[in-house]
Amino acid sequence: xxxxxxxxxxxxxxxxxxxxxxxxxxxxxxxxxxxxxxxxxxxxxxxxxxxxxxxxxxxxxxxxxxxxxxxxxxxxxxxxxxxxxxxxxxxxxxxxxxxxxxxxxxxxxxxxxxxxxxxxxxxxxxxxxxxxxxxxxxxxxxxxxxxxxxxxxxxxxxxxxxxxxxxxxxxxxxxxxxxxxxxxxxxxxxxxxxxxxxxxxxxxxxxxxxxxxxxxxxxxxxxxxxxxxxxxxxxxxxxxxxxxxxxxxxxxxxxxxxxxxxxxxxxxxxxxxxxxxxxxxxxxxxxxxxxxxxxxxxxxxxxxxxxxxxxxxxxxxxxxxxxxxxxxxxxxxxxxxxxxxxxxxxxxxxxxxxxxxxxxxxxxxxxxxxxxxxxxxxxxxxxxxxxxxxxxxxxxxxxxxxxxxxxxxxxxxxxxxxxxxxxxxxxxxxxxx
Amino acid sequence: xxxxxxxxxxxxxxxxxxxxxxxxxxxxxxxxxxxxxxxxxxxxxxxxxxxxxxxxxxxxxxxxxxxxxxxxxxxxxxxxxxxxxxxxxxxxxxxxxxxxxxxxxxxxxxxxxxxxxxxxxxxxxxxxxxxxxxxxxxxxxxxxxxxxxxxxxxxxxxxxxxxxxxxxxxxxxxxxxxxxxxxxxxxxxxxxxxxxxxxxxxxxxxxxxxxxxxxxxxxxxxxxxxxxxxxxxxxxxxxxxxxxxxxxxxxxxxxxxxxxxxxxxxxxxxxxxxxxxxxxxxxxxxxxxxxxxxxxxxxxxxxxxxxxxxxxxxxxxxxxxxxxxxxxxxxxxxxxxxxxxxxxxxxxxxxxxxxxxxxxxxxxxxxxxxxxxxxxxxxxxxxxxxxxxxxxxxxxxxxxxxxxxxxxxxxxxxxxxxxxxxxxxxxxxxxxxxxxxxxxxxxxxxxxxxxxxxxxxxxxxxxxxxxxxxxxxxxxxxxxxxxxxxxxxxxxxxx
Numbered sequence: 001x002x003x004x005x006x007x008x009x010x011x012x013x014x015x016x017x018x019x020x021x022x023x024x025x026x027x028x029x030x031x032x033x034x035x036x037x038x039x040x041x042x043x044x045x046x047x048x049x050x051x052x053x054x055x056x057x058x059x060x061x062x063x064x065x066x067x068x069x070x071x072x073x074x075x076x077x078x079x080x081x082x083x084x085x086x087x088x089x090x091x092x093x094x095x096x097x098x099x100x101x102x103x104x105x106x107x108x109x110x111x112x113x114x115x116x117x118x119x120x121x122x123x124x125x126x127x128x129x130x131x132x133x134x135x136x137x138x139x140x141x142x143x144x145x146x147x148x149x150x151x152x153x154x155x156x157x158x159x160x161x162x163x164x165x166x167x168x169x170x171x172x173x174x175x176x177x178x179x180x181x182x183x184x185x186x187x188x189x190x191x192x193x194x195x196x197x198x199x200x201x202x203x204x205x206x207x208x209x210x211x212x213x214x215x216x217x218x219x220x221x222x223x224x225x226x227x228x229x230x231x232x233x234x235x236x237x238x239x240x241x242x243x244x245x246x247x248x249x250x251x252x253x254x255x256x257x258x259x260x261x262x263x264x265x266x267x268x269x270x271x272x273x274x275x276x277x278x279x280x281x282x283x284x285x286x287x288x289x290x291x292x293x294x295x296x297x298x299x300x301x302x303x304x305x306x307x308x309x310x311x312x313x314x315x316x317x318x319x320x321x322x323x324x325x326x327x328x329x330x331x332x333x334x335x336x337x338x339x340x341x342x343x344x345x346x347x348x349x350x351x352x353x354x355x356x357x358x359x360x361x362x363x364x365x366x367x368x369x370x371x372x373x374x375x376x377x378x379x380x381x382x383x384x385x386x387x388x389x390x391x392x393x394x395x396x397x398x399x400x401x402x403x404x405x406x407x408x409x410x411x412x413x414x415x416x417x418x419x420x421x422x423x424x425x426x427x428x429x430x431x432x433x
Numbered sequence: 434x435x436x437x438x439x440x441x442x443x444x445x446x447x448x449x450x451x452x453x454x455x456x457x458x459x460x461x462x463x464x465x466x467x468x469x470x471x472x473x474x475x476x477x478x479x480x481x482x483x484x485x486x487x488x489x490x491x492x493x494x495x496x497x498x499x500x501x502x503x504x505x506x507x508x509x510x511x512x513x514x515x516x517x518x519x520x521x522x523x524x525x526x527x528x529x530x531x532x533x534x535x536x537x538x539x540x541x542x543x544x545x546x547x548x549x550x551x552x553x554x555x556x557x558x559x560x561x562x563x564x565x566x567x568x569x570x571x572x573x574x575x576x577x578x579x580x581x582x583x584x585x586x587x588x589x590x591x592x593x594x595x596x597x598x599x600x601x602x603x604x605x606x607x608x609x610x611x612x613x614x615x616x617x618x619x620x621x622x623x624x625x626x627x628x629x630x631x632x633x634x635x636x637x638x639x640x641x642x643x644x645x646x647x648x649x650x651x652x653x654x655x656x657x658x659x660x661x662x663x664x665x666x667x668x669x670x671x672x673x674x675x676x677x678x679x680x681x682x683x684x685x686x687x688x689x690x691x692x693x694x695x696x697x698x699x700x701x702x703x704x705x706x707x708x709x710x711x712x713x714x715x716x717x718x719x720x721x722x723x724x725x726x727x728x729x730x731x732x733x734x735x736x737x738x739x740x741x742x743x744x745x746x747x748x749x750x751x752x753x754x755x756x757x758x759x760x761x762x763x764x765x766x767x768x769x770x771x772x773x774x775x776x777x778x779x780x781x782x783x784x785x786x787x788x789x790x791x792x793x794x795x796x797x798x799x800x801x802x803x804x805x806x807x808x809x810x811x812x813x814x815x816x817x818x819x820x821x822x823x824x825x826x827x828x829x830x831x832x833x834x835x836x837x838x839x840x841x842x843x844x845x846x847x848x849x850x851x852x853x854x855x856x857x858x859x860x861x862x863x864x865x866x867x868x869x870x871x872x873x874x875x876x877x878x879x880x881x882x883x884x885x886x887x888x889x890x891x892x893x894x895x896x897x898x899x900x901x902x903x904x905x906x907x908x909x910x911x912x913x914x915x916x917x918x919x920x921x922x923x924x925x926x927x928x
Binding site: 063064081095102110113142356363 | 473474476477479480482484485486487510511512513552556559560561563565579581608612614615616618619621622623624726728729730731761762763771772773775777778798800830833837838840841844845847848849850
């Protein structure tokens with residue numbers, strides 16, 4: 001495979017706003033993707049979920065644009081319009097026809113500078129309730145949602161920036177005040193704590209002029225400090241059993257791994273692809289095809305600034321025992337920790353990862369604003385300060401050896417330090433799991 | 434612009450709200466004598482738009498091989514190509530009692546072939562970069578994969594093998610059917626999915642309304658012989674199309690396509706399908722069916738009615754209408770249920786249109802204690818869309834907004850070869866014509882608020898089939914107060 005690259009230009013405005021430009025005139029569209037380098041990791045104590053609640057308020061409108069900007073964007077044919085919150089960052093994005101770049105920059109700059117004029121108690125209360133509904137829909141009333149919440153609560157200790165779920169607790173959401181909104185905005189929503197990426201069809205000189213006009217005229221703020229708490233390792237296995245109204249049981253393991261783009265990140269990415277994600281993978285072959293114990297398996301790596309998380313899940317097939325699935329998952333992991341996978345397995349896993357990257361950068365911007373070209377430039381810039389890291393990441397994946405895979409599985413995916421959540425069907429809770 | 438300069442402006446407080454008609458890097462210099470409270474007042478001016486260029490969805494290249502196989506090629510500059518082999522026979526073509534057969538057949542086709550066993554086939558595809566995929570819908574089913582441009586010949590060979598000589602090995606069938614049944618169970622665990630598939634069963638009847646994935650009892654009864662027969666009937670060159678999207682042309686792939694698909698021969702003539710018979714629409718009379726989930730903190734809501742099929746004239750106007758009522762983020766239903774009342778994280782409506790039937794469906798998940806109120810508000814929005822006398826006639830602004838959204842949503846599909854391939858599928862399966870997407874802008878262009886209002890007249894709020902998945906004890910009393918008859922959903926609805 002040919003190495004991948006996303007050509008870009010990076011500049012910084014006088015007020016501290018970082019700007020990344022990637023021009024590609026193939027389609028007459030521009031993806032606008034704005035990252036604020038703030039996330040749940042920056043929330044004050046007792047305010048879990050606040051960064052995400054704040055993200056919702058960013059859609060309430062702003063002083064000069066007014067409240068109707070969703071309609072404005074729809075009227076000009078904007079696509080992939082959304083905002084998302086993850087541990088370390090919050091992003092806002094839209095893809096617009098190229099002639100509407102000015103509109104998108106006008107809207108984004110106005111809410112960066114002038115949000116507080118329109119947010120009031122009534123709108124805070126509405127969005128608080130909307131977010132609570134989101135929590136119900138995504139977790140409380142969703143199969144395996146309560147189990148996910150339990151796992152996230154146990155992975156990092158209370159007080160750690162990654163403790164709990166991004167969406168927060170109901171009690172903390174209830175406690176959020178209008179003063180919290182103002183303080184958070186003043187501390188973190190500023191040009192010098194944000195990065196703007198444009199990807200698509202634009203004239204670079206004109207785009208720079210527009211960015212200078214709408215964003216360069218905003219004041220910077222006191223440099224917010226990023227949270228840098230050391231992550232305590234899991235020192236013992238934690239095992240939780242959650243009863244849910246589901247029919248199929250599930251076994252989920254969570255592991256703490258080194259931070260994003262650290263030494264073992266690429267090898268862990270390959271290791272999870274050796275384990276699952278295709279039909280020629282270890283967990284799928286063993287648990288689903290050969291032993292027919294699982295209905296489905298998954299392994300994934302979620303890389304973040306302070307620590308990464310690896311999850312390994314298996315949904316227990318109807319009529320099979322939970323402990324048989326747990327034991328089978330452990331056998332697969334033990335095998336991989338003891339003996340390196342074959343060269344062919346590793347090549348296939350790497351090929352899938354690299355192919356997915358090649359496929360992903362067809363998009364100007366991905367669905368969560370963290371993939372596609374604009375999203376990938378932002379992600380690399382956020383974690384490494386280098387939007388052009390893609391060829392290096394590609395090389396890092398390509399360089400992973402079978403022994404690397406064995407070593408990271410042995411080092412990071414051990415039984416001695418993980419959180420295990422067993423989801424037990426409520427109807428069948430009489431038998432011991 | 435520096436912070437200090439902004440403070441300077443703020444201190445003097447003399448900027449005026451000037452006219453800004455051209456792009457420039459800095460706000461216009463303000464005359465010192467002018468007085469205004471706000472140095473940022475220039476921001477209130479919406480920027481003028483730049484030079485526009487329409488996103489044009491290209492007309493695919495189309496040819497037909499001697500054996501009848503249609504071949505669509507769309508050229509897109511991408512490293513990876515998407516390949517799909519589509520049959521016109523989907524879930525709607527199945528007889529009663531065989532639900533799930535189209536989808537399960539496609540799934541078994543990518544499991545193993547007469548040349549590659551299960552593991553070898555998975556390895557072959559994944560060595561190219563991505564797993565083989567299979568899926569079915571009401572009017573089509575497909576098998577496919579993605580590959581780098583330089584690997585397309587190998588990928589076409591693999592796809593031809595999957596399409597023409599699948600193994601349907603009994604041992605693998607038993608295992609994959611087991612996985613499939615657990616997949617059905619998993620889907621039923623999701624309240625919104627359960628509400629939707631139970632709702633369609635009530636609305637369309639027990640045969641046509643079966644989910645594409647099948648019912649548990651039907652899938653349990655399927656046999657290898659059923660799969661082989663469906664494969665022979667559906668996956669034959671005169672009933673199928675090959676869709677190729679990537680940095681390729683018909684000229685470039687033609688020889689390879691002919692080499693791998695040209696010898697594909699269907700046995701006998703195309704057999705007439707005996708799809709499940711349509712049933713008359715149910716007379717619901719304000720009945721609400723509840724799938725009881727004691728303790729649920731939310732209620733998943735389905736409210737649907739029959740609607741014109743895909744081929745009925747005015748499809749695009751119905752699309753625009755559904756967008757205004759429930760498709761856009763700023764749709765009437767989402768604005769009411771989410772932004773005004775905060776009953777939900779999101780609410781919407783859509784017009785589903787298949788070859789044989791159509792449906793208009795409202796769906797949402799709402800907090801348990803506001804279930805009846807949310808249903809009432811959703812119905813109120815439908816009545817308001819239908820009846821201009823209620824104070825909210827369809828406006829020109831809404832119409833234009835919905836049209837812009839639909840048009841550009843199609844354009845945005847060009848960003849990825851897989852989205853293009855998905856957009857090409859109905860050109861073939863629904864006989865829309867190879868130029869449908871190039872004609873689409875002009876089809877939308879002629880639609881005005883009057884056409885949308887006419888489409889809205891098709892909404893009949895009194896005949897809605899309502900299915901709720903939630904805590905019956907908590908939600909039933911208020912629904913009864915609203916005048917609904919509350920019934921527990923029979924078990925067949927969740928099969």
